[in-house]
Amino acid sequence: MASEQTETSSYDNFNAKSYLKNNYRMRPDGIPDSHEDWMPWLLNNLKDTFAGGKLSGERLLDVGTGPAIHNLISAAPYFPNITCAEFCQENREEVEKWVRGENDAFDWDPFIKYVCGLEGEGAWEARQVALRDAIQQVVFCDVREENLPEALNGGPYDVVSSIFTLCGVAKDKADFDGIVSNVSSLVKPGGTLILVCDLEATHYTDGKVSFPHTYLEASYIRQAVRNSGFVDVKDDILVFRSIEGLNWDGTGYIYLTARKSSE
Ligand SMILES: C[S@@+](CC[C@H](N)C(=O)[O-])C[C@H]1O[C@@H](n2cnc3c(N)ncnc32)[C@H](O)[C@@H]1O
Numbered sequence: 315m316a317s318e319q320t321e322t323s324s325y326d327n328f329n330a331k332s333y334l335k336n337n338y339r340m341r342p343d344g345i346p347d348s349h350e351d352w353m354p355w356l357l358n359n360l361k362d363t364f365a366g367g368k369l370s371g372e373r374l375l376d377v378g379t380g381p382a383i384h385n386l387i388s389a390a391p392y393f394p395n396i397t398c399a400e401f402c403q404e405n406r407e408e409v410e411k412w413v414r415g416e417n418d419a420f421d422w423d424p425f426i427k428y429v430c431g432l433e434g435e436g437a438w439e440a441r442q443v444a445l446r447d448a449i450q451q452v453v454f455c456d457v458r459e460e461n462l463p464e465a466l467n468g469g470p471y472d473v474v475s476s477i478f479t480l481c482g483v484a485k486d487k488a489d490f491d492g493i494v495s496n497v498s499s500l501v502k503p504g505g506t507l508i509l510v511c512d513l514e515a516t517h518y519t520d521g522k523v524s525f526p527h528t529y530l531e532a533s534y535i536r537q538a539v540r541n542s543g544f545v546d547v548k549d550d551i552l553v554f555r556s557i558e559g560l561n562w563d564g565t566g567y568i569y570l571t572a573r574k575s576s577e
Contacts, residue, residue: 320513327424327562328378328380328402328404328405328523329401329404329523330381330405330407331408331448332522333375333381333382334381334382334420335484336561337382338382338384338420338425340413340424341426342487343422344424344427344428344431345428346425346428349554349557349559350448350552350554350556351375352552352554352567354428354432355552355567355569356385356427356477356510356552356561356567356569357387357388357425357432357472358432358524359390359431359548359550359569360385360387360388360429360508361388361429361432361433362509363388363506363508363571364388364389364391364392365388365433365524366378366540367392368394369393369472369473369506370472371393371397371471371472371473371500371502371505372393372394372395373393373397373468373471373472373473374386374389374393374395374396374397374471374472374473374474374475375396375397375466375468375469375473375474375475375500375545376396376397376398376399376474376475376476376477377399377455377457377474377475377476377479377480377497377500378399378400378401378455378477378478378479378480378483379398379399379405379452379456380400380402380405380478380479381404381405381408381409381420382409382420382428383409383412383422383424383445383449384425385475385477386398386427386445386448386449386475387425387426387429387430387441387445388429388433389448389473389475390444390445390448391441391444391475393448393472394447394448395448395450396448396449396450396451397409397449397450397451397452397466397468397471398449398451398452398453398454399453399454399455399466399471400453400454401454401455401456401457401506403454404543406452406453406454406537408420409449410452412446413446413449413452413535414497415446419520422442423438423442425501426438426441426442426445429441435464437527448460450466453466453468457476457479457480457483457493457497458483458492458493458496458532459496460496461499462496462497462499462500462539463499463500466500466518469499469500470498470499470500470501470502470503471501471502471505471507472502472505472506473501473505473506473507474497474500474501474505474508474510475507475508475509475510476497476507476508476510477508477509477510478510478511478512480493480497480509480511481492481511481512481515481527481528481530481535482512482518482525482527484527484528484530485528487528487530487534489528490534490535490538491541491542494509494538494539494541495541495542496543497542498539498542498543498544498574501544501574503574503575503576503577504573504574504576505573505574506571506573506574507539507544507570507571507572507574508569508570509535509539509568509569509570509571509572510568510570511530511535511567511568511570511571512530512562512567513529513530513531513535513551513561513564513565513566513568514529514530514531514564514565514566515527515529515530515562515564515565516523516529516563516564517562517563518561518562518563518564519561519562520545521563524561527564528571532549532551532568535568535570536549536570539570539572540567540572542576543575544572544573544574545572545573545574545575546570546571546572546573547570547571547572548570548571548572549568549569549570549571550569551566551567551569552566552567552568552569553565553566
């Protein structure tokens, strides 16, 4: 971590442009440029989760979308009603800019092309239009709110995804449990939760500001999800061989899916 960075527990200083520039780049061969290929790993897992319309329903909520829409590319053909819920106004504006197709919006086309390639789908332009149409709401959300369905004026949803958010927001393990429980109230009985978290990290940075993390082991995350009323908890873990050069100190990532118990 660079010494001039500020330590903070708030996302008020989250810098959308810097976050996008640091995390979402393409290599010349059209593959996302990411440490030990974590981005292809993530997008491939999302592709597998949604492939062939395996998940039923129409309404999907993404919690902590940030300024980024790439996590929704594989979902959009099956979920025509997507809500992006995000804490920071700057991030919400970045997503809205992309949905409106404004000139200074981040260019997600290379990511859409990449995911279409993974799916064996050629018509990436149509997928871009479909994703823009599918993102029907971009709303404020604070995962600390205990009555999230009321706060969001929506829900429960068929699918709720939350990618690299809950682990960063939680102040400690008990807080993580509470946040998972809040988010679980947004999932319909029989619906699906998709959760992606850093493993065993204590902080990360957007390049300017350092954000603390709660140290979470995979076993702890699985149990927190089960305790919040989910069954069929499945996951895929990406273990980093090295984190040299990263602004982050974890050991890897977990991609977890679970079904909300119908009882
Ligand atoms: C590491 S970013 C992940 C963004 C995106 N999901 C991605 O994969 O790039 C974490 C996101 O959580 C959002 N966030 C922080 N506190 C939050 C809260 N209390 N409720 C909801 N979202 C929050 C941040 O603004 C940020 O966009």
